[in-house]
Amino acid sequence: MNLVLDTGTWLFLGMEREKKLPYEMQVEEGPWQSLRENVHPHMTFTQQGNRLVCNAEELRLDVSKAELHAVPFMQEEKKPDVSLPTLEFFLSVVEERGEENGLEINSLGFIERYLAKMPMTHPLEKQLAHLLEHCLTGEVNENDFRFLMGRGKGLTPSGDDLLIGWLAVDSATALFGDGFRSAIARLARTGVTTDVSKNALLHAVDHLYPSDVTATVRASLREEQRELKDAINSVLATGHTSGADTLFGILTGLVVLRKQTDWRKAQ
Secondary structure, three states: EEEEHHHHEEEEEEOOOOOOOOOOEEOHHHHHHHHHOOOOOOOOEEEOOEEEHHHHHHHHHEOOOOEEOOOOOOOOOOOOOOOHHHHHHHHHHHHOOOOOOOOOOOHHHHHHHHHHOOOOOHHHHHHHHHHHHHHHHOOOHHHHHOOOOOOOOOOHHHHHHHHHHHHHHHHHHHOOHHHHHHHHHHHHHOOOOOOHHHHHHHHHHHOOOOHHHHHHHHHHHHOOOHHHHHHHOOOOOOOHHHHHHHHHHHHHHHHHHHHHHHHHHOH
């Protein structure tokens, strides 16, 4: 459930038993059912102390005991790296589940061709590979992301989920150039995607992600295979193809990181 505040921001609410998102308040099941009965579209809330108030409906929500999860996910290591065995393990877990991403791109095929600098066979693959190279230099603007943002179906289209995967890797590794995050933020604000996805992207630009997304990136960099498998399976349980799309973004971001590491060692 998303509450619209009069400041123009959204507050994402979730049931207490669900995984914690950094931009989400956790609500117990009893109050959650009451919220569902009383909250409807087009309501706007104002924060007054420990309450969220909708004057038009005379509705007041006490959030004095609510816990807001908003811990930015930032770079943990000076020179983060990811090993080839970890990348292979990551890919094997995804392949074992047989989950297809909404972009209809074969993860293994794309990665093999990208690393080997082979010609891309799929038009979207060509655009992705080209965009990745531009992201590394920071020479990107909002127009570079137009073919991807809002692409696909659902509340969070596949292209946006992939971008969140890239953003998560960048948060932890500072992989992409300076213009990367600001270009995504500018385009997200132009209305090219859904409201839910726009807010998720803007949170990601501010280094705020679902807890299982940060766990996936962190476990990859620390080479913790058991934790990585659990995190991947948790992400895959999200939405119809959202989880697979986000993982494709994380995986390709990590592949670029590996490629950059090999390049630096060769210098």
